[in-house]
Amino acid sequence: MSASRPFILVLHGPNLNALGSREPAIYGADTLLSIDASLRARAATLGCDVLCVQSASEAVLVDAVLDAGRWADGVVINPGALTHTSVALRDAVLAAGVPVVECHLSHTDRREAFRRRSWLGPACVGRVQGFGATSYLLALEGLVAHLARAHQGGR
Numbered sequence: 001m002s003a004s005r006p007f008i009l010v011l012h013g014p015n016l017n018a019l020g021s022r023e024p025a026i027y028g029a030d031t032l033l034s035i036d037a038s039l040r041a042r043a044a045t046l047g048c049d050v051l052c053v054q055s056a057s058e059a060v061l062v063d064a065v066l067d068a069g070r071w072a073d074g075v076v077i078n079p080g081a082l083t084h085t086s087v088a089l090r091d092a093v094l095a096a097g098v099p100v101v102e103c104h105l106s107h108t109d110r111r112e113a114f115r116r117r118s119w120l121g122p123a124c125v126g127r128v129q130g131f132g133a134t135s136y137l138l139a140l141e142g143l144v145a146h147l148a149r150a151h152q153g154g155r
Ligand code: DQA
Pocket: 014, 015, 016, 078, 079, 080, 081, 082, 083, 103, 104, 105, 106, 107, 108, 115
């Protein structure tokens, strides 16, 4: 981790660019733009920097996670539906060499059976779900605390 100011990559997967109008009863009314703005605001109070990227492409997300190992201190990712299908993303998380936190707006364990399996989950240092847009802020906070502990030689 960089000495004092961690750099966090935030990745949003497929269909998350439609937040605001996409099934608001499940995902809430916040747009991705407003979520990214609140992440930047929270990052400022936590003393870190965030770069937020959205893509519907599994390949782009895999490359971004792998590449994060070269320049970022950690990753927050909402992989969207790729959570439940992508072994390639799981392998990228395992290969990245930086901690990754999985996050979801909805409580995936309480939804359809196919959403209960996360391929990435076991490869991540933590997982936040079910708190709407707040899930992202909790994931960022948890990751920054994890990095601080690791920096101090803890676990
Ligand atoms: C989601 C949950 C996924 O099951 C779904 O495919 C999404 C959004 C969430 O944030 O709740 O696209 O990742």
